Amino acid sequence: MTIAAEKDPPVKLPNEPQITPQIVAEHGLAPDEYERLLKIMGREPTMVELGIFSAMWSEHCSYKSSKVWLKKLPTKAAWVIQGPGENAGVIDIGDGQAAIFKMESHNHPSYIEPYQGAATGVGGILRDVFTMGARPIANINALRFGDPSHPKTRHLVSGVVAGIGGYGNCMGIPTVGGETNFHAAYNGNILVNAMTVGVAAKDRIFYAAAAGVGNPLVYVGSKTGRDGIHGATMASTEFNEDSEEKRPTVQVGDPFVEKLLLEACLELMATDAIVAIQDMGAAGLTSSSFEMAAKGGLGVVVELDKVPMRETGMNPYELMLSESQERMLIVLKPGREELARAIFEKWELDFAVIGHLTDTERMVLSWHGDVVANIPIPPLVTEAPMYERPWTLTELPPVLDSATVPSPKDWNASLIKLMSCPDLASKAWIWHQYDHLIMGNTSIRPQDGDAALVRVPKAPTGTSHKGLAITSDCTPRYVQAHPETGGRQAVAEAWRNITATGALPLAVTDNMNFGNPQKPEIMGQFAGAIMGMAEACTALEFPVVSGNVSLYNETEGRPILPTPTIGAVGVIEDITHAVDSRLTQAGLAIILIGETKGWLGQSLYLRELQGREEGAPPPVDLAVERRNGNFVRRQIWTGRVQACHDLSDGGLLVALTEMCLAGGTGVTVRQPAGTGIPSHAFFYGEDQARYLIASGSGDDILEAARKAGVPAVLLGYSGGAQLIVEGLVSLPLAEIRQAHEGWLPAYMDAVE
């Protein structure tokens, strides 16, 4: 079919309503944004066109509030192949291989419908990665729930975990790690941030930019239904009491079809048929077709009646805005349609040529021969609203004097209480529901180390098996107290977690979860976090290569804690050189690396045992962070280190206890003489840039540290079945384990 009059104004659909200010508002467009639309179009839009603008200019798709700030993040390094702007970031990991990864939120849908919301979050991020030609090799996720006592929390935990497992397990991609926190600030807005890491040959990466006028535009995957219409717009507003009514805007996932789509796409990618490929994520066919054409500087004609449909009676408006899952858009080389069709039919997936590329730089949509939308592409991108919203930075709170914080009355009880508090309690109940072992490459399992470690399939030219260390981190209470410090700390902790396995940290994906950006204090949190992150990423040579922004995480005016989740990837050249944090042998020296000042402000000790959330968060000295981390990594490479763990939430004693529990071996330690720090500040303070190392005699490491100018001190030795801190704590590991591992199952089993 040829569409004769591309420039003609489109026809209106039967029963198409008159566009009123109310309809414009329902599409999430502000009056001045609608004025902007009218100027671009030069006429009143049709409903289909209004829907397209609404989706493309939603916060979710346009980053209109965050873009000016995101530009401040460092995105370049010698090993970065593709930074932000594509489906996912790409880095060079040597031997002709690339790691492709991204983290993305599915917060709003997961609160409304936890199973499907979380499941399709995983599905979406997997597609972002395999769209680029990578086979996914690992998933992780970062979850934040409300207070455990909130009536919805149990149901949300149960649904989200089942949804993540349901999707990832069926896809056959191991879910190897993550983090889960609880805080009342998430009562009305949980966070579900999912990250996928894939591996591809460096010279076989696929991009979204369309090319070749006349080339066919092909639709593959599932049929389009009415689910998820306006999901992107939903995710760009605050919640209120009517949010439950938005359930139909949540998509429904089918991991089985996605598994077929993965295999079919990788099979097609092994041929030379593809020019460009893009998954249909938020705003579905609208954003995928638009982005492909825009990136290629081309136009596109889409014959919407050719789109495979799940039900009868669907109209162009619904087709363009549906967020049905497991769909891809591909630009093929001319003449390769039959080759591609055969592959998708073998995998029992839909395949349809639905349009072609043009040189008009316009998006023209037709419906049974009539043009129903005709939009100029470049101005929709270049004239998109971009806001420099007013912002006020959060001032640094006064530093809390540790001497004013009481010490525990009962040290044993204090440790048990911390190890079984919701944030520190074992999350085994969660990760045992995730297949974390499939593919047979999982070397460091959840809870056994600071980062997950997976083997990279051997490259044809490779000599040894590389490992990828993967982690996600953020300490929202630090970010809330002081966003700049919190942003710095989130990056530093991710870098430290990777370092503690012996891997070299390479790059970051960020998932920025914040409240309503139209409030200056929220925009200030965003700005502050970005400043801190930018500083840390620069200092640690840890560029941001992909990311996602989720704003409006507020319910009835109450925002979440600012949560810039940092997903990170590092590489170790020979996976046999890596270490985890399990203390498995007796007689090892336990060495503390880094300086301890006893910082209790914003610590978990303060919150869980004193009921106070106050003070400045621990400062992050990036030069020290780098020096200490590089020292630790070098020690791991020498083979002297048996186990390593970074110090974070809960401080030294919590980290030490985690090492004992993970490896099933006790310790006896003492506070070194002459620290001048109260014991509870020494053992529970959350000073940064610190690690615990377990090593043979420890002498060689102490000597190396002295030479390198890195603070290091011997605390004691491993052995036995008890955790003993001389004069303070004496507990059988079994007793700690029972409390640590018992909390979450007991909580989930309790009757509401």
Next chain:
Amino acid sequence: MKAAVLVFPGSNREGDVAQAIELVTGRRPQMVWHGDGDFEKTDLIVLPGGFSYGDYLRCGAMAAQSPVMAEVKKRAVQGVPVLAICNGFQIAAEAGLVPGVLMRNENLKFVCGDVHLKVETSQSLFTNRYQAGQVIKVPVAHAEGNYFADADTLKRLEDRGQVAFRYCAPDGTVDGSGNPNGSIQNIAGVFNETKTVMGLMPHPENAVEPLFGGCDGKALFEGLVEALT
């Protein structure tokens, strides 16, 4: 040993078992697409883990009707050994190659992690490299691994020594503590009457290398190589 690994839409551990077989034989097994009714003669057929047909309807029920399964059944009757793991076990049970059924886990949740297994017999193609009574550690990963058979079938299984593995505690005690899914009599794996077909829920293919889950599953594949080469 020449092996063929069947691939159904939704299979996802076919690569893992192929990797394990390659590790012990030095040779990549043949991968057989479910739509192919016929395939090359082999010494061993493997039905791998996964979510064939999305596990919609009932796990394994649709794959059991696949064209290639008619051929598998024919060859199994002729005595070609079949190793059916996880979803493969579910398919084999649905196809009547091994007795019993696999129901939803007792706690209704997917479970992934290491379990301990007691080897019930060394008198089979699959277990000849183990000692009877030996305890091994291998992972499970399933939502429908709760083995069940009626009393008569169970008695027959026990009498004829058709139980291959039982879930147990690390010290070998067979009780509820080591049972991850509620399986009757802690049954983790069973043989057909001739012991030429074995179905099991755990994944020995994910326990063949020291850094990646240990090596306790490797002897199963080495035993097969010894018996079938």
